[in-house]
Amino acid sequence: xxxxxxxxxxxxxxxxxxxxxxxxxxxxxxxxxxxxxxxxxxxxxxxxxxxxxxxxxxxxxxxxxxxxxxxxxxxxxxxxxxxxxxxxxxxxxxxxxxxxxxxxxxxxxxxxxxxxxxxxxxxxxxxxxxxxxxxxxxxxxxxxxxxxxxxxxxxxxxxxxxxxxxxxxxxxxxxxxxxxxxxxxxxxxxxxxxxxxxxxxxxxxxxxxxxxxxxxxxxxxxxxxxxxxxxxxxxxxxxxxxxxxxxxxxxxxxxxxxxxxxxxxxxxxxxxxxxxxxxxxxxxxxxxxxxxxxxxxxxxxxxxxxxxxxxxxxxxxxxxxxxxxxxxxxxxxxxxxxxxxxxxxxxxxxxxxxxxxxxxxxxxxxxxxxxxx
Numbered sequence: 001x002x003x004x005x006x007x008x009x010x011x012x013x014x015x016x017x018x019x020x021x022x023x024x025x026x027x028x029x030x031x032x033x034x035x036x037x038x039x040x041x042x043x044x045x046x047x048x049x050x051x052x053x054x055x056x057x058x059x060x061x062x063x064x065x066x067x068x069x070x071x072x073x074x075x076x077x078x079x080x081x082x083x084x085x086x087x088x089x090x091x092x093x094x095x096x097x098x099x100x101x102x103x104x105x106x107x108x109x110x111x112x113x114x115x116x117x118x119x120x121x122x123x124x125x126x127x128x129x130x131x132x133x134x135x136x137x138x139x140x141x142x143x144x145x146x147x148x149x150x151x152x153x154x155x156x157x158x159x160x161x162x163x164x165x166x167x168x169x170x171x172x173x174x175x176x177x178x179x180x181x182x183x184x185x186x187x188x189x190x191x192x193x194x195x196x197x198x199x200x201x202x203x204x205x206x207x208x209x210x211x212x213x214x215x216x217x218x219x220x221x222x223x224x225x226x227x228x229x230x231x232x233x234x235x236x237x238x239x240x241x242x243x244x245x246x247x248x249x250x251x252x253x254x255x256x257x258x259x260x261x262x263x264x265x266x267x268x269x270x271x272x273x274x275x276x277x278x279x280x281x282x283x284x285x286x287x288x289x290x291x292x293x294x295x296x297x298x299x300x301x302x303x304x305x306x307x308x309x310x311x312x313x314x315x316x317x318x319x320x321x322x323x324x325x326x327x328x329x330x331x332x333x334x335x336x337x338x339x340x341x342x343x344x345x346x347x348x349x350x351x352x353x354x355x356x357x358x359x360x361x362x363x364x365x366x367x368x369x370x371x372x373x
Contacts, residue, residue: 011085126173142297176202
């Protein structure tokens with residue numbers, strides 16, 4: 001079964017009946033993509049401004065909080081199912097903090113889920129549908145530290161100063177990277193309050209040994225549970241700081257990144273763990289690693305900015321792009337061809353290896369127009 005099936009099957013079991021498990025980490029990580037900031041004032045010093053999940057028990061009420069979701073229909077079903085379950089409906093969402101800046105290339109959001117008689121859960125949102133968020137992901141390939149990572153650390157330290165008990169941290173995709181960064185950089189006092197970090201298919205770091213001490217990585221990695229799908233294309237990017245478990249998924253390739261599709265045993269409620277990753281995932285890891293190692297940070301930075309312009313600029317978003325792929329491709333091609341030869345050459349040279357990797361591993365179909373070989 002998938003995560004929606006888990007909620008239907010175990011949603012009436014309170015945490016006192018069924019203790020917090022890996023599937024719950026998936027639930028709260030997916031909840032981080034809900035636009036709670038639309039309903040809550042993110043005051044740094046007040047953790048009592050909250051909403052309850054049960055307040056969104058109908059599709060009409062949940063619709064506005066899922067407008068920017070890549071799969072809004074699925075997100076609405078997910079939120080409504082939680083709001084009508086005994087296990088999750090009393091969960092409160094608070095301390096929502098969002099930062100978004102085109103100039104500083106930051107797309108960041110964190111929140112805390114408060115459970116009755118359970119440890120609160122800090123959740124970091126992954127990449128949203130903005131092109132700012134996607135540019136920030138590319139920054140991981142040439143920067144050791146991002147503004148979002150520093151914001152994540154500050155959030156955890158601030159929360160720990162306001163809360164006396166133990167807490168958990170979860171994050172999916174970029175959110176998993178933020179959770180890992182906070183783990184390795186938080187103070188020893190804050191670390192003493194941390195129970196566990198769930199890093200769900202989050203990418204690694206460009207040069208972790210230059211950001212964190214090797215001893216810090218060794219000592220604290222045991223507190224992090226990293227889980228990736230069989231055909232992971234995100235969680236295997238860049239250098240890893242910990243071991244990981246591999247989970248089966250009901251979908252393929254890019255769709256495996258969606259944690260709602262991860263398989264859960266319907267009898268044991270545990271994730272269905274696989275013994276190994278797929279050849280596709282391993283090939284993609286090797287190819288992207290070679291691309292990062294062979295491409296200068298300056299070229300990636302400049303070329304990625306041009307790519308954003310060719311896609312319509314920061315005013316555009318992934319939802320619009322996916323709604324008209326042929327039109328997006330034509331517009332991209334037209335803008336690319338209008339640039340001076342030296343810019344075309346730079347963009348082509350920088351992303352040639354990456355485009356070949358994506359084409360051959362993920363989309364093994366040749367596209368017309370701009371030749372990449």
